[in-house]
Amino acid sequence: MKLGILINEGPYQHQASDTALQYVKAALKKGHEIYRVFFYNDGVNNATRLATPPQDDRNITKEWSSLAKDHGIDLVVCVAAAQRRGILDKGEAERNGKDSDNIEDGFRISGLGQLVEAGIQADRLITFGD
Amino acid sequence: MNMLHTINKSPFENSTASSCLKLCTKDSSILFIEDGVISVMKSTKFSETIENALKEFKMYVLKPDLEARGLPLNNVIEGVEIVGYEEFVDLTTEHKTVQSWL
Numbered sequence: 501m502k503l504g505i506l507i508n509e510g511p512y513q514h515q516a517s518d519t520a521l522q523y524v525k526a527a528l529k530k531g532h533e534i535y536r537v538f539f540y541n542d543g544v545n546n547a548t549r550l551a552t553p554p555q556d557d558r559n560i561t562k563e564w565s566s567l568a569k570d571h572g573i574d575l576v577v578c579v580a581a582a583q584r585r586g587i588l589d590k591g592e593a594e595r596n597g598k599d600s601d602n603i604e605d606g607f608r609i610s611g612l613g614q615l616v617e618a619g620i621q622a623d624r625l626i627t628f629g630d
Numbered sequence: 631m632n633m634l635h636t637i638n639k640s641p642f643e644n645s646t647a648s649s650c651l652k653l654c655t656k657d658s659s660i661l662f663i664e665d666g667v668i669s670v671m672k673s674t675k676f677s678e679t680i681e682n683a684l685k686e687f688k689m690y691v692l693k694p695d696l697e698a699r700g701l702p703l704n705n706v707i708e709g710v711e712i713v714g715y716e717e718f719v720d721l722t723t724e725h726k727t728v729q730s731w732l
Contacts, residue, residue: 501723508732515638515664522694526715532723624722627730630638 503527504622505537506615508629510545511560512553516628517546521563523626528571535622536574537564538615539607543629544582547575549604561604568606575607576614632657634725638664638732641676646731651683654729659688661713661721667695670710677707684709692718 505524509516524534539546546561553559568575577587586602589609593601603609619625635654641647647669650660660683662669670680670691680689689710696703696712703712713721722728 503722519638519663519695522715523718527719530716530719532719624728626722626728627732629730629732 501624502533502535502622504535504618504625506618506625506627506629507537507539507543507546508541508627510542511551513542513545514630516630517543517560517564518558520626520628521560521567523628524567524573528567534571534573536576536614536618537568538618539575539577539581540612540615541578541581541629542585544577544585544587547577547582547587547604547607548602550602565604565606573606577603577607577609578615579609579611582609632726634658634721634728635660636728636730637662637666637669638730640665640668641679642668642674647676648679650731651679651687654687656686659690659721659725661690661692661718662710663692663695663718665699667691667699667701670707671701672705672707680707680710690717690721 505520507517507520511517551561588598588601589603590601592609635650635658637647637650639646669676690713691710693712693714
């Protein structure tokens with residue numbers, strides 16, 4: 501089955517992203533396809549590669565990134581939510597005159613249409629939030 | 631409609647659990663996750679609500695979230711099924727839609 505995931509909360513602030521990560525791992529193990537993971541509102545904070553949690557703690561951003569790499573998962577960050585919170589890819593940084601980007605590998609910035617499309621194309625859309 | 635409801639809040643924190651139980655239709659199932667797992671503990675003010683609702687709905691609780699909070703599995707109300715993440719995935723695919731109460 502094709503599954504779409506929506507994450508509305510940032511890492512370490514709320515359990516939403518951890519729960520979603522465990523859910524996605526279990527779904528992949530069972531042979532389901534993750535059509536897309538959409539990061540919205542504070543969920544965009546999952547995408548910063550500048551976060552450096554303590555070494556004995558989980559690195560949620562890296563876990564998403566490596567999961568995306570290993571399984572070809574589309575990780576999409578909402579552009580409007582990202583701009584408000586300082587999450588930038590190279591193009592957005594240049595367009596807004598910023599000195600650097602900070603998006604982790606495997607994530608891409610796009611619009612809310614990608615969430616709508618995931619809702620249409622996936623068999624189920626599951627929301628994780630506060 | 632056959633729907634899975636997920637509840638991630640304690641019933642002592644806000645009213646999502648009681649709202650969900652009031653509004654969901656007969657063939658719905660309810661999965662308690664995150665802080666929602668406290669809802670299905672025995673001998674609380676909320677236990678009776680769960681026990682009554684069990685006559686109408688199937689209920690599930692996520693084991694890793696019980697364990698993370700130190701809540702003993704033998705204190706889960708009888709009739710509530712204890713599940714892992716793989717069963718969580720099955721529940722979402724077996725039901726037509728998923729409603730996350732946030």
